Amino acid sequence: MKIIVAIKQVPERDAQVRIDAAGKWIDESNLQYALNESDAYALEEALQLKEKSAAAGGEVVVVSVGPERVGQTIREALAKGADRAIHIVCDDLGLRDALGVARLLAAAVKPENPDLILTGLQSEDLGLGQTGVIVAELLGLPHATLILNVEKTETGLKVKRELEEGWFQTIELPTPAVLTIQSGGNKLRYATLMGIKRAKMKEVRQLTAASLGVDAPPVVVLEHVALPQKQKSTQILPGTAKEAAAALVEKLKFEVRVL
Amino acid sequence: MILFLPTFAEPQHFSFFEKLLFTGLVLASAYGFWRRFGLVLKKILKSKKDPSFHLFPIGKRVWDFVWEVLCQAKVIRERPLPGLAHAFVFWAFCAFALVTLNHCAVVFGIGFLSPAGTIGRLYYYFAAVFALFCAVGIAGLFVRRFLVRPKWLGARLSWESGFIALLIFVLMATYLASFFIADADPSARTLWWIHTLALLTFLPIIPYTKHLHLILSPATVFLSRGSFAQIPPLSGDEDFGLVAGTDLTRLVSLQAYSCVECGRCTEHCPAANTGKLLNPKEIILGVRAYLNDLGPSSDQPLLGKYNQQEAVFQCTTCGACEFQCPVGIEHVPILVGLRRGAVNTGAWEDQYGSKLFLALERGSNALGISPAERDKFIQKQQLPIFDGTQEYCLWLGCMGGYDPKGREIVAAFARVMNYLGTSYGVLRKEKCTGDPVRRLGNDLVFQQLAEANLEALAQNKVKKIVSICPHCVRTIQEDWKEYGTPPEIEHHSEFLARFADKLPRSTTTATNPESFVSGHDFSHAASAPNSPGALAPEVRSSPVPAPAASHPVPEKIVFHDPCYLGRYRNVYDQPREVASLAGELVEAPRHRERSFCCGAGGGLSFLGEETGERVSHVRAAELVATGATTVGTACPFCNSMFRDAFDAKGEGAPQLLDIAQLAARGLPPGEAS
Ligand code: SF4
Numbered sequence: 063m064k065i066i067v068a069i070k071q072v073p074e075r076d077a078q079v080r081i082d083a084a085g086k087w088i089d090e091s092n093l094q095y096a097l098n099e100s101d102a103y104a105l106e107e108a109l110q111l112k113e114k115s116a117a118a119g120g121e122v123v124v125v126s127v128g129p130e131r132v133g134q135t136i137r138e139a140l141a142k143g144a145d146r147a148i149h150i151v152c153d154d155l156g157l158r159d160a161l162g163v164a165r166l167l168a169a170a171v172k173p174e175n176p177d178l179i180l181t182g183l184q185s186e187d188l189g190l191g192q193t194g195v196i197v198a199e200l201l202g203l204p205h206a207t208l209i210l211n212v213e214k215t216e217t218g219l220k221v222k223r224e225l226e227e228g229w230f231q232t233i234e235l236p237t238p239a240v241l242t243i244q245s246g247g248n249k250l251r252y253a254t255l256m257g258i259k260r261a262k263m264k265e266v267r268q269l270t271a272a273s274l275g276v277d278a279p280p281v282v283v284l285e286h287v288a289l290p291q292k293q294k295s296t297q298i299l300p301g302t303a304k305e306a307a308a309a310l311v312e313k314l315k316f317e318v319r320v321l
Numbered sequence: 322m323i324l325f326l327p328t329f330a331e332p333q334h335f336s337f338f339e340k341l342l343f344t345g346l347v348l349a350s351a352y353g354f355w356r357r358f359g360l361v362l363k364k365i366l367k368s369k370k371d372p373s374f375h376l377f378p379i380g381k382r383v384w385d386f387v388w389e390v391l392c393q394a395k396v397i398r399e400r401p402l403p404g405l406a407h408a409f410v411f412w413a414f415c416a417f418a419l420v421t422l423n424h425c426a427v428v429f430g431i432g433f434l435s436p437a438g439t440i441g442r443l444y445y446y447f448a449a450v451f452a453l454f455c456a457v458g459i460a461g462l463f464v465r466r467f468l469v470r471p472k473w474l475g476a477r478l479s480w481e482s483g484f485i486a487l488l489i490f491v492l493m494a495t496y497l498a499s500f501f502i503a504d505a506d507p508s509a510r511t512l513w514w515i516h517t518l519a520l521l522t523f524l525p526i527i528p529y530t531k532h533l534h535l536i537l538s539p540a541t542v543f544l545s546r547g548s549f550a551q552i553p554p555l556s557g558d559e560d561f562g563l564v565a566g567t568d569l570t571r572l573v574s575l576q577a578y579s580c581v582e583c584g585r586c587t588e589h590c591p592a593a594n595t596g597k598l599l600n601p602k603e604i605i606l607g608v609r610a611y612l613n614d615l616g617p618s619s620d621q622p623l624l625g626k627y628n629q630q631e632a633v634f635q636c637t638t639c640g641a642c643e644f645q646c647p648v649g650i651e652h653v654p655i656l657v658g659l660r661r662g663a664v665n666t667g668a669w670e671d672q673y674g675s676k677l678f679l680a681l682e683r684g685s686n687a688l689g690i691s692p693a694e695r696d697k698f699i700q701k702q703q704l705p706i707f708d709g710t711q712e713y714c715l716w717l718g719c720m721g722g723y724d725p726k727g728r729e730i731v732a733a734f735a736r737v738m739n740y741l742g743t744s745y746g747v748l749r750k751e752k753c754t755g756d757p758v759r760r761l762g763n764d765l766v767f768q769q770l771a772e773a774n775l776e777a778l779a780q781n782k783v784k785k786i787v788s789i790c791p792h793c794v795r796t797i798q799e800d801w802k803e804y805g806t807p808p809e810i811e812h813h814s815e816f817l818a819r820f821a822d823k824l825p826r827s828t829t830t831a832t833n834p835e836s837f838v839s840g841h842d843f844s845h846a847a848s849a850p851n852s853p854g855a856l857a858p859e860v861r862s863s864p865v866p867a868p869a870a871s872h873p874v875p876e877k878i879v880f881h882d883p884c885y886l887g888r889y890r891n892v893y894d895q896p897r898e899v900a901s902l903a904g905e906l907v908e909a910p911r912h913r914e915r916s917f918c919c920g921a922g923g924g925l926s927f928l929g930e931e932t933g934e935r936v937s938h939v940r941a942a943e944l945v946a947t948g949a950t951t952v953g954t955a956c957p958f959c960n961s962m963f964r965d966a967f968d969a970k971g972e973g974a975p976q977l978l979d980i981a982q983l984a985a986r987g988l989p990p991g992e993a994s
């Protein structure tokens with residue numbers, strides 16, 4: 063089974079994000095980057111699928127869009143066990159909308175003729191949750207979202223979707239297909255020194271929007287980005303303990319609406 | 322006066338037949354010896370070269386050799402009686418070198434140490450004194466091994482040891498007996514032959530048994546890695562630690578063949594003492610068995626048949642084994658080497674271990690908490706930010722930055738520094754030093770952390786660091802060297818001791834200590850606490866005096882030596898000096914170099930529940946049994962382990978305070994930072 067995993071490099075979870083001078087994107091200097099979390103789970107799912115059907119052979123190919131720095135994250139994915147990678151080099155990722163990125167991915171993936179395409183449910187930075195679904199649409203493939211678990215069957219796939227409030231849904235679909243993976247379905251593996259050394263010898267093919275022949279202007283234009291306003295206020299509730307408690311319950315119910 | 326003493330009898334002439342027989346026996350004995358010893362030597366020499374080994378500076382090597390081998394200091398200090406007995410056997414062997422050479426030379430009429438000459442006579446008496454002590458010593462050791470049988474020697478009776486003891490006894494007895502007969506007496510010849518036969522039987526037995534240490538251990542001690550528990554750098558693209566035989570280095574192989582199976586390492590090992598699989602002696606013997614069966618060119622895994630992965634990951638890297646070993650075996654690099662082999666290749670699968678590694682691959686601290694929490698703490702405590710103008714960079718570490726109790730330690734230490742007027746600041750951003758991943762064998766994450774931190778420190782122009790955590794101190798000072806030059810660093814106990822005379826003594830006395838609420842972020846919450854009956858046998862019987870609330874009692878403080886401050890850094894007096902500012906010190910039965918681990922080291926505080934008894938509970942019980950009202954610690958990890966142990970104990974547990982908190986106690990109120 064040939065599995066493509068589309069991954070994204072996002073600012074590290076601990077990063078202190080600042081807005082850049084133009085107010086259109088974040089200031090990328092001094093930022094540390096890491097692999098998007100749900101993409102890490104997509105990669106893990108792919109690796110486990112490959113390992114389970116080790117006898118049948120298989121290949122896991124990661125694909126990512128972004129500037130040179132994305133190479134680091136691609137190496138890490140190779141270190142964890144992906145076989146090779148496609149890097150679509152582009153320096154204006156911040157300006158591209160989900161459709162634009164999906165077009166790039168679809169164009170790069172199509173000639174690979176994969177059996178399965180996995181990607182994370184959404185990115186930790188923009189959180190659009192669209193890219194995987196649009197890729198499916200562009201390639202004319204069936205898709206399913208919010209996947210916790212993938213099982214290979216005789217005819218195709220059986221997948222477990224996470225619904226609200228602890229509900230799950232199990233569905234079957236044929237291959238090839240596109241699945242967007244929810245975090246937490248598997249246990250992630252840690253990167254190893256041996257993996258990193260071996261990764262150096264694996265193939266990373268570099269493509270560009272031009273070489274893929276995909277260069278349409280974005281349909282969604284980013285106006286500006288802003289940090290959330292910090293709001294903090296303290297109120298002292300007067301009265302006896304009993305009165306104060308009653309007032310507190312009132313406020314929690316009707317002002318904060320958490321009760 | 323010596324003329325009145327008996328003279329050593331030596332047969333004067335040997336027949337041609339005797340000469341021939343003697344030559345034949347010597348050749349046979351030497352052949353028997355070489356057949357095995359040559360093989361061992363070949364296995365050692367065929368092992369991989371140690372990439373980081375340097376013979377120089379040689380001064381320390383010579384000193385170790387003189388002190389540990391010639392003076393037998395370690396052998397005696399750690400087990401005085403059997404140690405002394407062993408020392409006499411050793412010294413007698415040295416004294417006998419000349420006697421034995423002469424003993425063989427006389428066969429061919431080329432004796433050089435005539436027992437009748439003045440020098441010869443003196444020398445023979447000199448050797449006789451040692452022979453006497455040696456005979457008594459070896460008899461004593463025989464009794465110990467076969468009648469007393471301490472459990473560290475293992476359940477299996479070693480008959481070869483008994484036989485060797487007998488041979489040594491015969492050697493000494495025949496030597497001594499020769500003083501009571503005349504040269505011409507036929508029994509002189511008989512004694513000579515018995516002595517010779519014992520000698521020639523002894524020689525080939527050496528390399529087949531653990532008595533190989535006789536020949537190897539002087540070299541092992543001399544050729545040690547150079548510093549305590551030193552983890553060697555990996556070399557080249559194919560070195561992932563100790564994976565297979567081809568990864569065993571010459572030092573590892575030499576050490577494996579040097580083990581004398583005395584069991585001192587196991588006797589002091591916190592894991593072996595609390596019912597875990599790990600037994601450091603068996604680890605060494607496992608490597609030896611591997612070498613015997615498969616040799617240093619094999620690509621069979623080292624873990625599996627000969628040593629267990631589970632055991633290797635139970636080590637707290639406390640270093641008690643390495644510290645105790647009389648023949649210079651370095652367990653910590655071997656154990657960490659085996660872990661590296663398992664982790665760097667991904668063979669180790671552990672839920673908690675993976676969680677720790679992933680937390681440090683992506684985040685900044687071992688506790689997996691958002692760094693915003695650290696920022697909040699810095700703000701709340703109003704800790705100054707390091708800007709290059711201050712003298713010290715106060716390194717918080719994961720515990721100091723994120724653990725509630727660790728933060729209290731930092732706050733107390735900051736108060737003291739403010740009081741002393743020291744200029745210091747903390748870094749805006751800090752990553753874990755990599756201590757837990759280093760000891761667990763994850764070189765990839767360790768390198769990332771070390772490099773990122775080294776860069777941040779260089780950018781901030783940090784010259785001097787002070788830290789409340791011995792693990793941070795060790796890792797920054799020693800382990801980071803692989804990737805750069807770390808700034809100078811000291812532990813807060815060293816800092817505080819320097820200013821101890823400027824700090825007020827606290828006049829408060831302890832009242833009935835309240836029990837502490839655990840703020841432990843990664844406590845093994847699911848497990849049931851040990852019952853009081855699970856205390857270490859040697860401390861079980863001591864009752865705990867509960868100080869009455871109404872009668873203030875003088876503060877009695879017991880200080881627990883952290884492994885990474887004591888054995889790893891040789892700092893014992895400074896924390897005691899600081900702790901004594903707040904009361905009277907008492908000592909636990911195992912203290913200073915022999916301190917018993919709290920169970921946290923080697924990354925274990927981040928792993929799952931221990932099998933067997935908890936190391937921390939055993940140690941906590943020992944500390945409680947001293948009757949101290951306060952337990953003084955100097956490591957936030959020890960502190961967190963004992964916190965849990967005392968929580969489990971509930972009522973009547975002593976107070977638990979870091980030395981920084983003890984030092985801050987006497988400060989005038991309002992000296993808040
Ligand atoms: S370092 Fe400590 S825990 Fe590890 S084997 Fe040695 S004595 Fe045991």
Ligand code: SF4
Nearest residue numbers: 580581583584586646
């Ligand atoms: S490793 Fe050292 S301390 Fe342990 S049994 Fe062998 S010689 Fe003794």
